[in-house]
């Protein structure tokens with residue numbers, strides 16, 4: 040393989056992104072590919088400022104969107120483009136579609152969001168992970184012990200308790216993500232065992248690599 044690939048894995052928090060990214064990376068490495076990973080809020084430039092922004096300005100969704108977009112753009116220049124040029128496979132643990140679904144769920148203008156993110160390289164393979172909202176909530180509480188006020192969408196002012204507000208938020212986020220993935224990628228449901236989903240993802244990527 041001369042030119043490398045970009046594989047994006049998108050989904051709401053708790054959808055299983057990191058777990059499936061690590062499993063896919065291991066499988067690709069066992070097949071002899073050189074793999075690197077990046078993702079939302081992992082650039083050297085923006086990772087810490089993003090945490091700061093999230094702590095301080097919960098309601099500034101434009102600012103937060105632009106901070107996330109800068110985070111991905113920085114990684115596009117410093118990780119994705121050089122890695123692909125060197126023949127690596129880059130797997131993104133959260134990429135443009137996660138950020139777009141986040142923004143659309145907060146009613147940011149679709150054309151504007153597309154315009155800002157149009158500087159990012161298009162994924163060769165686009166994977167989206169979804170699960171029923173109740174499964175997602177259970178996973179997050181198991182992993183973290185609580186629902187984070189920002190990701191649980193208090194900024195959307197859904198006038199109910201945190202739990203039901205979050206269920207509605209995940210529902211909306213995932214329907215936006217599914218619509219965004221339609222035609223350019225594949226949606227995998229992760230409410231099965233990890234091994235089942237992992238197998239489905241690997242056979243999809245394997246099919247692409249064999250083309």
Ligand SMILES: Nc1ncnc2c1ncn2[C@@H]1O[C@H](COP(=O)(O)OP(=O)(O)OP(=O)(O)O)[C@@H](O)[C@H]1O
Pocket residue numbers: 050051052053054055056057058059178179182229230231232233234236237
């Ligand atoms: N396919 C699956 N089947 C069953 N459980 C899963 C599956 N994928 C992930 N999980 C469980 O869901 C939880 C969250 O997974 P993971 O950390 O990969 O999510 P994430 O999408 O990266 O979330 P975050 O946004 O918090 O980084 C983990 O406890 C994991 O065991």
Ligand SMILES: [Mg+2]
Pocket residue numbers: 056057058132
């Ligand atoms: Mg993760």
